[in-house]
Structure formats: structure tokens, C-alpha cells
Amino acid sequence: MTIHLITFSSALQKQTSIYKMHEVLLSELEKFYTIEIVDYKDLYTLTEDDFKLVFIATGGTEKYFVRNFEFLPQPVILLTNGMQNSLSASLEISYWLQCKGLKSEILHGDIKTIVHRIQIHYNNFEAQKAIRGKRIGVIGTPCSWLIASSVDYLLTKRRWGIEFLNIPIENVTNRYELISDDEVGEQAAIIAGKALACREATPEDMIKAMRVYKAIKQICEKEKLVAITLNCYKLINLLGTTGCLALSLLNDEGILAGCEGDLQSIFTFLAIKAVTGNTPFMANPIQINLKNNEIVFAHCSVSTKLTEQYILRSHFESNTGVSIQGILPTGDITIVKCGGECLDEYFVSSGRLLENTNYVNVCRTQIRVKLDNPADYFLRNPIGNHHMVVLGNYEKQLDAFFASNNCKRAE
The missing domain is CATH 3.40.50.10940 (Rossmann fold)
Structure with missing residues (x-):
């Protein structure tokens, strides 16, 4: 050095x-x-x-x-x-x-x-x-409910040196139509064979989900993207399937992939990967227990490489497609979110993953964690909905990284 x-x-x-x-x-x-x-x-x-x-x-x-x-x-x-x-x-x-x-x-x-x-x-x-210099694909525009998760492309490029690239959802659907069932059948069988169980998802669902995966991967290779965020809900209407499995497999392969077209979250993915070398789990807080300083996080897609085992499920909200119910290892974790239109504020807290829960009316992968910092941040001053969970305690490293880039820490 x-x-x-x-x-x-x-x-x-x-x-x-x-x-x-x-x-x-x-x-x-x-x-x-x-x-x-x-x-x-x-x-x-x-x-x-x-x-x-x-x-x-x-x-x-x-x-x-x-x-x-x-x-x-x-x-x-x-x-x-x-x-x-x-x-x-x-x-x-x-x-x-x-x-x-x-x-x-x-x-x-x-x-x-x-x-x-x-x-x-x-x-x-x-x-x-x-x-610096990395390209993030925004496939299908952000979901309409992400009213506080927008990003100013120009200002973030000046601050971080990254480029957001808008990609029409039709780029996925057009490629999807060109991919035959035979092209993805073997890989679909391998993934299903590694699963602990397959519940709602059918073989036909697996084939459709794998065609989406291959279509998005082709776009990533063509556009030289290191990360993408997908408006997965548009696919439900257009193709009758979701992107949950596709995002999981892309993360397995090192292409960072987030849900719902959330720009702030996919940048947080990129920052976490740069600092820690690890891929996070993007999730919603669904229960907060201030007395115990505990939170349950959940989402329908997670990298299978983060899991000890996984179950193939349907997408929770639509009951279509293929999603992942991952069983994550207990132990140290870090909760992270970088937000703001200029990506100039952040939250970070270490904690412990206590258990994998299995609530019925919640997204498929669910974890209960205990934070080392006050959980009332989520009720007083949250940086949006989605937060990233990375396995391991990286609070000091991530705090130093964001602080060195003049980002303001939310408490």
C-alpha cells in the first residue's frame, strides 16, 4: 500500500x-x-x-x-x-x-x-x-408507492460517481418471449432440487420465473450493469409471474438486484458490497417491539447463498410466481439504509438475528432481530420503508464510510 x-x-x-x-x-x-x-x-x-x-x-x-x-x-x-x-x-x-x-x-x-x-x-x-463509475439499471420505473425513495440522478452522479440507467419493462418482456422453456428447464430443476420444499409454486411457475431471470441477466450483460432494481409488480400484469426468483439468482451470481424499483435501496446494496464484500437482504420492517428493542423484517426475495435452507413459495401479495422463503443463520447482523435524493443520509445499527419466523400474512423470508441501537428510530425518523440486512457486524465500517462522504446519520 x-x-x-x-x-x-x-x-x-x-x-x-x-x-x-x-x-x-x-x-x-x-x-x-x-x-x-x-x-x-x-x-x-x-x-x-x-x-x-x-x-x-x-x-x-x-x-x-x-x-x-x-x-x-x-x-x-x-x-x-x-x-x-x-x-x-x-x-x-x-x-x-x-x-x-x-x-x-x-x-x-x-x-x-x-x-x-x-x-x-x-x-x-x-x-x-x-x-465510482458503476451502472445501475432501473427496470420499469419505481413502484408508485415509493413516494419518499426517489433519487436525483445528476446530483448522485456528482456525489458518488454512479450512473442510473432507465430501462423500459418491455425490454424484459420482449426477451422473455424469445426464451424457450427448454433453455431454462434444466436449471429450474436444479434449483428446485436444492430447495428444502416447494409449496405453492408449480413446475410451470418455475419455468416462467427462470425465463424472467434469463431475460434480465441478458440485459445486465448487454448494458454492463453491476446492479438492477426491478418494478416486479409490472411483471405480474404483463407476464403473470414475478421477479422474486430472478432477483435471488442474480444476487447469488454477484449482480446486485433489488425489488420495486427502489433507487435508494439498490444504492445501499452497492455501498454495502463495496465496504463489506457481502450481499444484503432487502426487507420491510413489519413488527416493532420497543420494549424488547426487536423488529421483524420480511420480503419475498433473498439470495439463496445467504440462507442455510430455502423453500420455494409463491409471491405473498399476488399469490403468483415463485418467491424464496429463506432460513437465515442466527448471529450478528447489521441494518443499513442510505437515503435522500442526493443519497446523503444514512442509518446503521448492529444487532443479532434471533430467529426465522413463519407468520402467515407476511412476505415469505422473515427474521426477528434485536438491535443494539434504539428501535424507535423506525417510528420517529425512518429513512423510508425498505432497509438492508447484512450478515455480520459492520456498523463501524459502514458508519465510517458514509460519514467520510459527508452523509448525515439518522438516529
Whole structure:
């Protein structure tokens, strides 16, 4: 791992003596990283793929920082050991950023603490790189009831570097008609064979659901999509089936797939994957017990790779198609949602999955979880309906990632 230190020093200080002046700090860092000292005047030699920190080497550098601020990485991470009044300059710069509503952090003091914080910022940097330039397909427009889940395409592209691509639902139905039963029959049998049971769904339902899966996958390959969100309810009227199984299988294969055309949720999928490497379960809160700080989440599609076992069911609301009733492992989980039209606010809480429930009048995959943070967030200040459940405790990593991108945490 290479750290490029964008170095600010006063005109009185010769650049050649920077390393010697700060040898104690830099030699300690070199035990963990490759260090490249880059004079701020040579900023143009670095690319967006280079990991950079701002190194305040001396006092009297505030004016140089201000002149070059727009070219510096965000958030601004200031490294200083205090030599030559460098800490004083860092404090002044940090407050200047604060007055402009911008985020910064000063790395100073114990080397272990500095290294720990650098690693967090590097992980965030890598996650941001993983998101930047990605294309998300919006198939069939968002469902009409998602009145608070819209996203401004232009502003989110500026903030995150992602692109939302609108795809007519007819692109799916047209491809669906060209796919024969024979093309998907063998794979449908394999999936059914791995299921613990098959209840309402018929063999004919399986074939139709698999044709939808193959049609959407073809679109993903053609458009180079890393993620899609599908207005699955339009398929019910057009094809007499749902997208639940298709979304499950796409998630199994690493193509992130969410329900109902929910733009904020599919971005949350992308962020979770970038930070943790894991695919989440998208769900509705359906019961909240404030006394026990517990919530039941449910939905009709989940990646089969997240489950210990799964049952093939019909879609709950329409009683058509094929959905997944997944049995998820108990243990640590994290609840996550990034929202707002600019995707600039978020909620995150660790917790524990206590049991898989089996209520009759609820979506098929159901889990009861106990949160580590107050569950009344969902009644006081929720970021919409859908929330993502990721297996494992990643609250600190996700909190650091969203906070580093100037997102506001909902409590």
C-alpha cells in the first residue's frame, strides 16, 4: 500500500529537508506503508486512483492550502507531528474547513492510532473506488408507492460517481418471449432440487420465473450493469409471474438486484458490497417491539447463498410466481439504509438475528432481530420503508464510510 503525502511547507523550508525534519514520524509509517512525498505544486502528477493524505510539514502553509484546496482529496485528512508549528497550521486549516461545512480530520500523536485511522480511510477510499463509475439499471420505473425513495440522478452522479440507467419493462418482456422453456428447464430443476420444499409454486411457475431471470441477466450483460432494481409488480400484469426468483439468482451470481424499483435501496446494496464484500437482504420492517428493542423484517426475495435452507413459495401479495422463503443463520447482523435524493443520509445499527419466523400474512423470508441501537428510530425518523440486512457486524465500517462522504446519520 502506497501513501502519497501531499506536502505543504513554508517557502523558508527546503523540500529536500522535509524527510530529515520528520524522519521519526515518516520512518515509523514506512514500517507499514510505502511513503511518497509529493510537493503540493506537483498535485497534477497524481491520479484519482492514488491514495493521498495531506501532510502539513510546517507552519505558515495555510495560504498555500487554501489556494490548492479544490484539487485536494475529500474528506481532507491532515497528517502532522507538530514540528515547525505544523500542528498549529493544521488546527487553523481544520477550522477553515469546518466553517465551510466540510469534513476533515487531523492525524497526530500515537503512531498506532495514526496507522489505525489511516487504514480506515484507506478502506473508505477503496470502497469509493469500487462504487465510482458503476451502472445501475432501473427496470420499469419505481413502484408508485415509493413516494419518499426517489433519487436525483445528476446530483448522485456528482456525489458518488454512479450512473442510473432507465430501462423500459418491455425490454424484459420482449426477451422473455424469445426464451424457450427448454433453455431454462434444466436449471429450474436444479434449483428446485436444492430447495428444502416447494409449496405453492408449480413446475410451470418455475419455468416462467427462470425465463424472467434469463431475460434480465441478458440485459445486465448487454448494458454492463453491476446492479438492477426491478418494478416486479409490472411483471405480474404483463407476464403473470414475478421477479422474486430472478432477483435471488442474480444476487447469488454477484449482480446486485433489488425489488420495486427502489433507487435508494439498490444504492445501499452497492455501498454495502463495496465496504463489506457481502450481499444484503432487502426487507420491510413489519413488527416493532420497543420494549424488547426487536423488529421483524420480511420480503419475498433473498439470495439463496445467504440462507442455510430455502423453500420455494409463491409471491405473498399476488399469490403468483415463485418467491424464496429463506432460513437465515442466527448471529450478528447489521441494518443499513442510505437515503435522500442526493443519497446523503444514512442509518446503521448492529444487532443479532434471533430467529426465522413463519407468520402467515407476511412476505415469505422473515427474521426477528434485536438491535443494539434504539428501535424507535423506525417510528420517529425512518429513512423510508425498505432497509438492508447484512450478515455480520459492520456498523463501524459502514458508519465510517458514509460519514467520510459527508452523509448525515439518522438516529
